[in-house]
Amino acid sequence: MTALIQAEGLHTYYGASHILFGVDIAIQPGESVGLLGRNGMGKTTLIRTLMGHITPTRGHVQYRGRSRSQPAPHQIARMGVAYVPEGRGIFPNLDVRENLLVAARPGFDGRQDWTYERVMETFPRLTERLSHGGQQLSGGEQQMLAIGRALMTNPDVLILDEATEGLAPIIVAEIWRIIATIREAGVATLIVDRNYRKVLAHTDRCVVLEKGHVVETRDSVTLAQNTELLTRYLGV
Numbered sequence: 001m002t003a004l005i006q007a008e009g010l011h012t013y014y015g016a017s018h019i020l021f022g023v024d025i026a027i028q029p030g031e032s033v034g035l036l037g038r039n040g041m042g043k044t045t046l047i048r049t050l051m052g053h054i055t056p057t058r059g060h061v062q063y064r065g066r067s068r069s070q071p072a073p074h075q076i077a078r079m080g081v082a083y084v085p086e087g088r089g090i091f092p093n094l095d096v097r098e099n100l101l102v103a104a105r106p107g108f109d110g111r112q113d114w115t116y117e118r119v120m121e122t123f124p125r126l127t128e129r130l131s132h133g134g135q136q137l138s139g140g141e142q143q144m145l146a147i148g149r150a151l152m153t154n155p156d157v158l159i160l161d162e163a164t165e166g167l168a169p170i171i172v173a174e175i176w177r178i179i180a181t182i183r184e185a186g187v188a189t190l191i192v193d194r195n196y197r198k199v200l201a202h203t204d205r206c207v208v209l210e211k212g213h214v215v216e217t218r219d220s221v222t223l224a225q226n227t228e229l230l231t232r233y234l235g236v
């Protein structure tokens, strides 16, 4: 099986600061992968490198088995990779419906599984807010809209960075329900979230980063039972 994303030996810097040290990570079709590690260990930097927002100084990333040097973020998106960044990224001046429709496009192989109607069914809360502008939505609704927009691109892999950050518990629960629905639909996911228990429960496998190095890759069920490793790498 060809991986949707296969990164090997990534080294990433911000100016003179060396952040990622030879990171390998792969995401297979339909697979749910968690990215764990304490604050500042390089999770967001890795995601931004995979998305082409930062160019690694060494190493390379293949998308569906294809390499090209320094692909732009829009080219990576066209390979079926959707990214919901920390802090969202919706159009504040468009209403909910417009935000979704403007993002709509067929997937990599022409699939159109995620129609406007299906996204609406997945996010019942948004149906009550259709004519609201992006800026009128609550933080949780904005997050749902950001995920909905990503689904409208019919991705094969959805990358979620801190999707539940700063939201009320009832909304957090709703977002995890949505993540489970997306997983059941066969969309691969890469998830970063402070709630490591939830990440372990909603993924097949987790990769642990420590100071820019991958220190563990284990199936999530095994890792959830290994308190020694969780304490060592997550300080819990």
Ligand SMILES: Nc1ncnc2c1ncn2[C@@H]1O[C@H](COP(=O)(O)OP(=O)(O)OP(=O)(O)O)[C@@H](O)[C@H]1O
Binding pocket: 014, 017, 019, 037, 038, 039, 040, 041, 042, 043, 044, 045, 046
């Ligand atoms: N734009 C930037 N310029 C310089 N250094 C940065 C920048 N963004 C992040 N860093 C540094 O890079 C390191 C890794 O940060 P990163 O955000 O990738 O970590 P993280 O694991 O996602 O943590 P967090 O959960 O705190 O976001 C940190 O030391 C951080 O201070």
